Amino acid sequence: MMSAYMAIKYLHLTTVGITITLFVIRFYWRWRGSPWLTRGWVRVTPHINDTLLLITGATLIILSGLSPFSANGRWLLDKLVLVVVYILLGFVALGKHTRREKIRWLAFICGLACLYTIYRLASSKLPLLTGSL
Structure with a gap:
């Protein structure tokens, strides 16, 4: 089950x-x-x-x-930040107020890149940057 x-x-x-x-x-x-x-x-x-x-x-x-603020959950924090970035890019790509098509296309492509990176983070469980800051 x-x-x-x-x-x-x-x-x-x-x-x-x-x-x-x-x-x-x-x-x-x-x-x-x-x-x-x-x-x-x-x-x-x-x-x-x-x-x-x-x-x-x-x-x-x-x-x-798993806490996104723990050492083992750093990848999750990266993923959550990218989800917020993706949402903002979605507003630009799909929004009514975006007048320039180049900006709309750039936001769409960057949104897809965010989705791919989110997928890679979830699959690998590795943070984007390693080491201490």
Whole structure:
């Protein structure tokens, strides 16, 4: 039987996949000027999914007992910082107030780079920088 931790982990990974998919699709629709962006489910679903993503992530941190401020949890702190950076880049890439397409594209590409780095941190459990500061 699957443990509660593993069930939450799989739910977390599923919401990660949905977040990435929605980010790419919504950016494409914004770039193409698609009317799909005005649909109610397109505006609501990412927020529901991201809330579930946040809840499952916080639950995994609590269940694991790992602190982002400990030596062993430094990779987790790096991951959380990059999540905040990704959110800010998402506002720029998908936002209504970004007028220059070059800035929108740069934010989108940097957002994808953040997602990749977050994936690498979660997979390796190694911090971005080693050594003491």
